[in-house]
Amino acid sequence: MKNNEVLRVENLSKFYGNRAAVQGLNFCVHQGEIFGFLGANGAGKSTTMKVITGLARQTNGKVFIDGQNLAKDFRGCIAKVGAMIETPQFYPYLTGYQNLKFYARLYKNVTKGKILEIANLVGLRGRIHDKVKTYSLGMKQRLGIAQALLNDPKLLVLDEPTNGLDANGIREIKMFLTKIAKTKGVAIMISSHILSIMESLCDTICIIENGRLTEMRTLDEIKKACNKFGSHYVRTDKPNYAGMLIQEKFGVKVGVTKSKVLFNSNAKQLAEIIVYLTKNNVPIYGAGEVDYSLEDAYLDIIGTSADVG
Ligand SMILES: Nc1ncnc2c1ncn2[C@@H]1O[C@H](COP(=O)(O)OP(=O)(O)OP(=O)(O)O)[C@@H](O)[C@H]1O
Ligand SMILES: [Mg+2]
Known part of the structure; x- marks a missing residue:
């Protein structure tokens, strides 16, 4: 001990x-x-x-x-x-x-x-x-x-x-x-x-x-761990598919959580990514710069299912 x-x-x-x-x-x-x-x-x-x-x-x-x-x-x-x-x-x-x-x-x-x-x-x-x-x-x-x-x-x-x-x-x-x-x-x-x-x-x-x-x-480690994939994100219910599209088209490395795709980007490229994903029928529920709160980190870790255990 x-x-x-x-x-x-x-x-x-x-x-x-x-x-x-x-x-x-x-x-x-x-x-x-x-x-x-x-x-x-x-x-x-x-x-x-x-x-x-x-x-x-x-x-x-x-x-x-x-x-x-x-x-x-x-x-x-x-x-x-x-x-x-x-x-x-x-x-x-x-x-x-x-x-x-x-x-x-x-x-x-x-x-x-x-x-x-x-x-x-x-x-x-x-x-x-x-x-x-x-x-x-x-x-x-x-x-x-x-x-x-x-x-x-x-x-x-x-x-x-x-x-x-x-x-x-x-x-x-x-x-x-x-x-x-x-x-x-x-x-x-x-x-x-x-x-x-x-x-x-x-x-x-x-x-x-x-x-x-x-x-x-x-707390710091949790936030950092979720932040490690990049500066920007898009939130979607098809994160794997969206991540693959972004990687293929824009040649950037992506991180995928249960509800988000994260990548290093800038505002201009983010706009292009959103247009591209939308054209490919990926619904986007949010996008922006990564500024992780515990709530974001928590929802990434456990996902967003509403069912009780
Ligand atoms: N006395 C009990 N008899 C049978 N099952 C129980 C009993 N108490 C808790 N459980 C079950 O154990 C599991 C965990 O319950 P617990 O009360 O520990 O959850 P919790 O994390 O505190 O949830 P909450 O956020 O709703 O307070 C649940 O599936 C619950 O139904
Ligand atoms: Mg309880």
Whole structure:
């Protein structure tokens, strides 16, 4: 184990009946790292997070937290983990503060001052003594994040924590997560479908498709890898055919993704390429200079099928 490794997942699989929700996952999250977990609906993100946080049991494989095997030292491991998976559940007739106090009993030494400090951190100070049934969706989400922080975790696992948060809430949580990762060294594993949030927050991006890991690199590496084929692109549903035509006619090297053809070009030649492809019945849905966002890279990697896994 590298000494700054907080989470290690080895060959992890989880079956529901004979259907695999996740299969053969291997990855690590280090101290101070913000690890973004991406994947389509049903890809297996929440399942993986549930296994890591002890809410579900794996079918195969191992999870190590701070060097300890979760299956062998469950309590010791879980004491180091803070988590919010899917929608957090609270007692509606208790106040936010009473709910946090209830969860705080699971841990040692969580004082009243500490609970209020965390409520403050997540922007709930003004409403923490109101009943949870009077909270909005975003307020419940903030309370969920507060609950995940009660035990000063070494590993924070947040499944779509920005769900329901307003623009301010998103900005606050991004600032706050970056701060605890970079100043306190907390390792953070986070999932979100909002790729712009992931792009501005994460150091590492891990993509799972149908329960299998298909990409794991730093954000910069992912963007560079998608950029390597050239300065310009055309987007089409016939990328292979279009790539062949461009290569033949214009003599340029092309890169083909699931939805794009990329090549080194200039604006004038791009216009000629578009005309040529159109003449050859290749539908073009977009074209231009390459300026990759995480969203572009993600869609190139997983394709644009709308079917859930
Ligand atoms: N309790 C369960 N029983 C049976 N199948 C399940 C159960 N929980 C999840 N699954 C299945 O496991 C697969 C992965 O689901 P999971 O909830 O992990 O996906 P996800 O990546 O979190 O998706 P989303 O983006 O929609 O939250 C899906 O095919 C899902 O139907
Ligand atoms: Mg999920």
